[in-house]
Structures are given as C-alpha cells and as structure tokens.
Amino acid sequence: IVMTQSPPTLAMSPGERATLSCRASESVGTNVAWYQQKSGQAPRLLIFGASTRATDIPGRFSGSGSGTEFTLTITSVQSEDFAVYYCQHYNTRPPNTFGQGTRLEI
C-alpha cells in the first residue's frame, strides 16, 4: 500500500490553519497514524485510528478521514509546530508503510 502525502511543503504563518493530506493507494479503513518529526529528533505519535489524539497531544491537532483519504489539521499553527509530518497505514496488508512527509515551514 502506497501512502502519498500532499503538499510536499506547506508554508504557513503562526495562527493560521494548516491542512495536510494523505492518500492511500487502497482502502485502509481508519488504520492511519500521523507523526511529527522535528529536526534531529525521533518522530512523535500525534494521531492513531485516523482521528484519536495520542497522549499529551494538544487539541489544536485533529485527524479525519477513512478509506483512502485522510487529513491532519492544525487549527492555529504555533511556532513549535514547524516540522515534518508523516502519515502511516497499519494493520492492513503488511508491511505498514509511511508517506514521504509534508514539511510545515514558516
């Protein structure tokens, strides 16, 4: 299963709403996770089950979608949110695979 993220780069100003997209090459139900990776750090789980926030993740992050189309929304981008974001499908036709990432930049 191929996960395709768009856009590759998203330029935003603090306070704006950011929408990141992820498309699966075939239906994965709601078995999609989103991760945030800051420079030089390991990825951090943000969302699983397409829409469930992981522990300690702020409410400005939300996920939606099912089947083949998924979205990560940051309602009001903060300075600490500038990073690379990856989607991943899991538990459907292994191996699980990641998208190529969307870089959120100022």
Added chain:
Amino acid sequence: QLQLHESGPGLVKPSETLSLTCTVSGASMIRSRYYWGVIRQPPGKGLEWIGSVYFDGTTYSNPSLGTRVTISIDTSKSQFSLKLKSVAAADTAVYYCVRLGYHCGAHCYSDFWGPGTLVTVSS
C-alpha cells in the same frame, strides 16, 4: 517512565552484519505484553518499518528486506535486537527502536520511540 535506548556500531563495512540492541527500561517486557519494533530513516529521507517482535519471540519483518533480517528478544535483559546481514550503502540510516500500540498487533503504529542511532555503511 518508559525509556528506549539504541546501541549500535556507528560504522559497518559493506557485506558485513549490522547488529543493533534496544534496551527497554521503566517497563516489564513480559507483563506489559507489547510488540516492540525497529524503524529506520536514511539521512534526509522517509521512514521504513523493518520488523517487530513479541515477548514470546514471535517476529515479523519487512518482506522488502528478505532473509537479511533477524529480530530477537531477551526479556531477562529487557532487550530486543536486530541483525541485518550483507549490508550496503543503502542501509545507512538512523535506526529507531519503538514500542507498538497496546493490544494492536505486530503491524501497529508506534506510540513510543527511542532517540535513534546513526549507522553508516562504509569501507
């Protein structure tokens, strides 16, 4: 508090075997009943799932890596390990040890990551 720590060679010669050890602290690998895994990231590139292992020794690996991958677990030492045979330059990456989601299976998302260790394949 859970901690994951990767121990790797730093530098491996082409055609040799890469050995990575992941040490778990702050949780019992047996009582917690999680799957544990390894994910890698070539410099400047995306993420690739390598494989996962359960406390009872059950393992799964990425078919793209064929028979080069062996994952094992030693619960008495709170460690799991990766061996990747016949490495080449394309295996140069940051290798992350991860914990998979609770009661989610061997191919789940990763809810906890170690800091990662860079392994370079070069002569």
